[in-house]
Amino acid sequence: GQQVMQIPQYQHVQEGEDFTTYCNSSTTLSNIQWYKQRPGGHPVFLIQLVKSGEVKKQKRLTFQFGEAKKNSSLHITATQTTDVGTYFCAGNQGGSEKLVFGKGTKLTVNP
């Protein structure tokens, strides 16, 4: 079935450390989207990558889309307590209209 794998499932860091979550698909993705869900909230769209090898930055967040369009990563530099939450990747596989979500990476930041 359609699956988007995301690792790690959990990540605990000290404030100021970096954090990375990885997303992998067995099939080519037409795009990759990233969402953040704060504790008690709903997922909120962060960014979308469409082009092979694309890199986008939002302040301390760097998003990458692999050359083969099968993997992606989100890197946070110098984490802050406000970064706490679960980060989900999601993509459209094989031209399908349905967006498939990874299981998310839950980030906790110790002050």
Place this chain on the structure above:
Amino acid sequence: GAGVSQSPSNKVTEKGKDVELRCDPISGHTALYWYRQSLGQGLEFLIYFQGNSAPDKSGLPSDRFSAERTGGSVSTLTIQRTQQEDSAVYLCASSQHRGDNQPQHFGDGTRLSIL
């Protein structure tokens, strides 16, 4: 409204009862998704509506679950003969035009508790 609206925000019911959850998507959004999220877990896909196409029901966990979308707008998710394992947050999301390449906008969810 400006966002996806879900009602009720909370629902507590007894095991065996039927429940109906409502989602009002952003005006003009043709794609609508239902997800289930258990405490501390990821998003479990339930069903996907896109325009007038037949819905993708591949995520519905059992025949007790059904959903409809009338007039291409409001959607209702119905759970019949509820069981305790149905307790979760049910999230609805909508997106503009085609599902591909369009970000999803989520509602605040309905927190369902089965006693």
